[in-house]
Amino acid sequence: MVERLLDAGREVLQRDGYDSFTTNRVAEEAGVSPGSLYQYFANKAAIVAAIIEQWSDDIDDKVAAALADRLGEEGPAMVRATADALLAALEESPALLRVVMEELPHRQHRPRHAALERRVTDLMTAYLAVRPGTTRITRPAASAWVLVMALENLAVRYVLDQPPIAREDFLDEVTDLCVGYLQP
Amino acid sequence: MVERLLDAGREVLQRDGYDSFTTNRVAEEAGVSPGSLYQYFANKAAIVAAIIEQWSDDIDDKVAAALADRLGEEGPAMVRATADALLAALEESPALLRVVMEELPHRQHRPRHAALERRVTDLMTAYLAVRPGTTRITRPAASAWVLVMALENLAVRYVLDQPPIAREDFLDEVTDLCVGYLQP
Amino acid sequence: MVERLLDAGREVLQRDGYDSFTTNRVAEEAGVSPGSLYQYFANKAAIVAAIIEQWSDDIDDKVAAALADRLGEEGPAMVRATADALLAALEESPALLRVVMEELPHRQHRPRHAALERRVTDLMTAYLAVRPGTTRITRPAASAWVLVMALENLAVRYVLDQPPIAREDFLDEVTDLCVGYLQP
Amino acid sequence: MVERLLDAGREVLQRDGYDSFTTNRVAEEAGVSPGSLYQYFANKAAIVAAIIEQWSDDIDDKVAAALADRLGEEGPAMVRATADALLAALEESPALLRVVMEELPHRQHRPRHAALERRVTDLMTAYLAVRPGTTRITRPAASAWVLVMALENLAVRYVLDQPPIAREDFLDEVTDLCVGYLQP
DNA sequence: TATGAATGAGATTTCATTCAT
DNA sequence: CATGAATGAAATCTCATTCAT
DSSP, rough: OOOHHHHHHHHHHHOGGGGGHHHHHHHHHSSSOOHHHHHHSSHHHHHHHHHHHHHHHHHHHHHHHHHHHTTTHHHHHHHHHHHHHHHHHHOOOHHHHHHHTTTSSSSHHHHHHHHHHHHHHHHHHHHHTTTTTSOOOOOOOHHHHHHHHHHHHHHHHHHHHHHHHHHHHHHHHHHHHHHHHHOO | HHHHHHHHHHHHHHHHHGGOOOOOHHHHTTOHHHHHHHHOOOSSSHHHHHHHHHHHHHHHHHHHHHHHHTTTHHHHHHHHHHHHHHHHHHTTTTHHHHHHHTTSGGGGTTHHHHHHHHHHHHHHHHHHHOOOTTTTSSSSSHEEEEEEHHHHHHHHHHHHHHHOOOOHHHHHHHHHHHHHHOOO | OOHHHHHHHHHHHHHOOGGOOHHHHHHHHHSSSSSHHHHHHHSHEEEHHHHHHHHHHHHHHHHHHHHHTTTTTTTTHHHHHHHHHHHHHHOOOOHHHHHHHHOGGGTTTTTHHHHHHHHHHHHHHHHHHHHHSSSSOSSSSHHHHHHHHHHHHHHHHHHHOOOOEEEHHHHHHHHHHHHHHOOO | HHHHHHHHHHHHHHHHGGGOOHHHHHHHHSSOOHHHHHOSSHHHHHHHHHHHHHHHHHHHHHHHHHHHHTTOOOOHHHHHHHHHHHHHHHHHHHHHHHHHHTSGGGGGTHHHHHHHHHHHHHHHHHHHHTTTTTTSSSSSHHHHHHHHHHHHHHHHHHHHHHOOOOOOOOHHHHHHHHHHHHOO
């Protein structure tokens, strides 16, 4: 039932936007009474949070899985693969991405997202710190943060703004950006 | 009076967030009657739009002015100066930046912002296209877009997330990112 | 509940007039919350329409019933009976009649009323057309329209203006008017 | 200036309907400030009343003038001439007639109109009372009221409803109705 | 006299949430 | 557990009217 409500909520969000995301509307879409919704979610914010979390976890998993496949690959190839995986994950439901980025009041979800970003950044920091000499990096934590943020935001904007850049070219450029940054 | 209402609106936005941004609340803050607000703004969306536009124009002006001062400087110095100016402009009212980025329904304001980004990107494209040999850039438009987006988003996130990176270090890193990207 | 709201609405209309007919006022009179009203009526106009329709159908039914009882009676007697029934129906709630005729924005309800008038006029047309020789009528449709309109409006005005004419006398006069019109 | 405001008000009423008849709108149409309106009219109701009065007086005058021309004519001819004149007067501005009859809150203007009707009815009563033997009328006051009301309402409805009856035919029918009523 | 900016009460409508069944 | 009718606070917006200039 929780799943049913989440599906309904996601559907409403993607199809009609956040303005139409009312508890009554979601319950109706789920074929359930509005009262029932409150048996599984404390309030409207809770269901929004759950939807975002699910979607965000999904992207997380996909990118992690893609990376696991490429583990140990060369630097540039790994960067490109990561960017590719992230882009692919975001492209899966652009409508939802747009709603999440541009309509939702994400004040409340920012902490959770920030935590994820921190985790990734820590991994990247470790990676950078452990390869002395292969990069000109002197502040691994700062560089890792810059890389993660740049990559994430570029991917998001590429999907949402659809600039006139071929997907492959975009990945090449992003790879160049990162590689050029690390290069000694 | 328009100014008074905009000031009041900005104040409410910064102090109380968008949820508290009701037409009555703004009028009260401005010390005028709710009816008066509607003599100067067609509806609630219009005053929000005006506030954002004013703030966005302000940032635009500041960055443009800073750049004008540094015209003709060396590549890395100019990049750093631009990033510095942008960061400074965003740091002027972080609360407003946060509300604009995380609470406002920016679907409506995105087009205007996108237009500004396009303008800057076009300038950058021209700049890159005109310096053959000095960079390894082969797709000026794509590279310009990547640079503009990366710089903008990094600055925004730096202000909002306050990562544990010194301001000077951050500027150095961003400069390295851009310079490394362009470097032959 | 619909009935409760309609009753309350009618009451407000009769007691306080259309100016006091606000959705909040009607809900209060019905002893329910303003929100409940909107579960049963799409908007304020809808509840007004429902009240008028109910009242108008009621009059319609009463006149039709009275006529059914007198079917086959002589011409003058039938005319008088019809006028009597219509008058009685209108006299049932003169306050409502006044509000409907003089305060409501009937632009919206006129079409429905006009349709009813057309139906009655058509019946009358058929009746007149089928009695060759017994009347001097040469344009049944025109005469039917004139009769229906005259009768309806005279009854309404008699109730609303309360001219110093005894009810019985009024019915006699109206009967004379109609009979004299048809008489060869 | 009063005239200017009345013209503006009539124009707004005819062109945009009573919903658009706001004091601000009327002042704007008159090219005057809203404040000025209140120098000549106590409130919104007063200007509506003045417009109606002017228009009603105008119709009154026209009908009276037409009748003065036909004074002393035969019974049926005079009835037809009266109906013709009234119809012509109403047809002069059907839009205004519609607004007055169907949109205005005429509660307040009814008394004045009723007074006019009474005056006409009194004249007609005298006319009927003074012609013993030529009619079968036994209650001059009642008959006069019936005639006046029937004629007025039929003319109004003819203009507003535009039934499929030729103007000449309509006048013939109305004449027949009245003449048949009076006929011994 | 004319102005017109300012007023502010109040109307319609929405929707997150509850609770008796 | 599920229901869904009922709630009612609150938000946006209008417009007749005023009054200092």
